[in-house]
Amino acid sequence: MTTGDTTAKVIVRDVDKVFDVRGRRHFQALRNIDLDVRDNEFLCIVGPSGCGKSTLLRMLGDLDTPSSGQVRIRRDSTARPLSAMIFQEESVFPWMTVAQNAAYGLKITRTWRGRQSEERIDDLLGKTGLSAFRSFYPHQLSGGMKQRLSLVRAWATNPELLLMDEPFAALDEQNKALLQQELVKLWEAFRSTVVFITHSLEEAVLLGDRVAVMTSAPGRIKETLDVPFPRPRVVTSLRRSGEFNQLVTQLWDSLGDEVERARSAEMQKLTRRRDVMPADAIG
Ligand SMILES: Nc1ncnc2c1ncn2[C@@H]1O[C@H](COP(=O)(O)OP(=O)(O)OP(=O)(O)O)[C@@H](O)[C@H]1O
Numbered sequence: 469m470t471t472g473d474t475t476a477k478v479i480v481r482d483v484d485k486v487f488d489v490r491g492r493r494h495f496q497a498l499r500n501i502d503l504d505v506r507d508n509e510f511l512c513i514v515g516p517s518g519c520g521k522s523t524l525l526r527m528l529g530d531l532d533t534p535s536s537g538q539v540r541i542r543r544d545s546t547a548r549p550l551s552a553m554i555f556q557e558e559s560v561f562p563w564m565t566v567a568q569n570a571a572y573g574l575k576i577t578r579t580w581r582g583r584q585s586e587e588r589i590d591d592l593l594g595k596t597g598l599s600a601f602r603s604f605y606p607h608q609l610s611g612g613m614k615q616r617l618s619l620v621r622a623w624a625t626n627p628e629l630l631l632m633d634e635p636f637a638a639l640d641e642q643n644k645a646l647l648q649q650e651l652v653k654l655w656e657a658f659r660s661t662v663v664f665i666t667h668s669l670e671e672a673v674l675l676g677d678r679v680a681v682m683t684s685a686p687g688r689i690k691e692t693l694d695v696p697f698p699r700p701r702v703v704t705s706l707r708r709s710g711e712f713n714q715l716v717t718q719l720w721d722s723l724g725d726e727v728e729r730a731r732s733a734e735m736q737k738l739t740r741r742r743d744v745m746p747a748d749a750i751g
């Protein structure tokens with residue numbers, strides 16, 4: 469996508485983020501980030517740990533601001549919340565039942581529409597296999613079920629932009645595979661603009677329309693790759709195809725350099741710290 473594309477839902481231009489560390493502005497987390505997300509696109513972002521993925525996502529969710537540059541999200545409806553975020557860590561409320569948790573997003577964004585909202589939640593709970601657990605509390609659910617519930621709660625609000633920060637990272641492989649398929653189905657049924665962060669290159673290729681690769685810190689967008697696989701997608705068969713593995717390998721090659729770079733930067737930092745430490749402190 470060319471810069472300046474006016475049809476983009478999200479436009480990030482020349483964004484830098486510098487964090488204050490002990491009152492001094494000196495940690496540059498993001499540099500010159502340029503990124504467009506198209507309407508109803510499923511964009512995945514991958515990058516080495518610490519490269520600024522969550523920082524970027526937080527800016528898209530208006531939970532943080534850039535030090536310089538612009539983040540613009542086109543608002544199309546006043547009846548829908550602009551964005552909803554799903555975090556890696558569990559974010560369901562332990563004192564609410566499944567049904568109450570599912571309705572919470574709609575209530576807090578004041579987009580509850582009575583019967584219509586109840587039907588939407590019923591539909592989503594059905595699609596994610598949670599209908600029978602409506603009156604259960606989170607401690608009675610598995611980790612995978614809780615993450616599905618987070619998905620339902622965010623999706624129920626029908627946000628213009630759905631932001632997900634490694635939502636399946638803590639799940640075992642089987643649960644992860646099930647949820648990936650459920651997410652693909654949900655997205656194909658409802659279509660909305662999604663930005664999804666993941667450490668898993670396979671997951672990025674299974675789910676996304678495009679994958680953006682970030683450099684090691686300070687994070688920049690190194691490249692974006694199109695994922696050409698048609699929809700509807702069946703995750704299990706896609707995983708077995710040669711084209712799928714080819715694309716994952718291409719991503720590995722791109723990301724591998726960055727992981728190496730991030731590692732050697734960490735080692736240098738450690739060496740520098742040892743240089744300034746008194747010898748007896750090193751031991
Ligand atoms: N509030 C903050 N103050 C100072 N530094 C911060 C703050 N938030 C993040 N950072 C630093 O910015 C860098 C990017 O952090 P971020 O959480 O965005 O990385 P990430 O790519 O999401 O990493 P991971 O893949 O491990 O989740 C890190 O070095 C982190 O320590």
Ligand SMILES: [Mg+2]
Pocket residue numbers: 521522523633
């Ligand atoms: Mg993160």
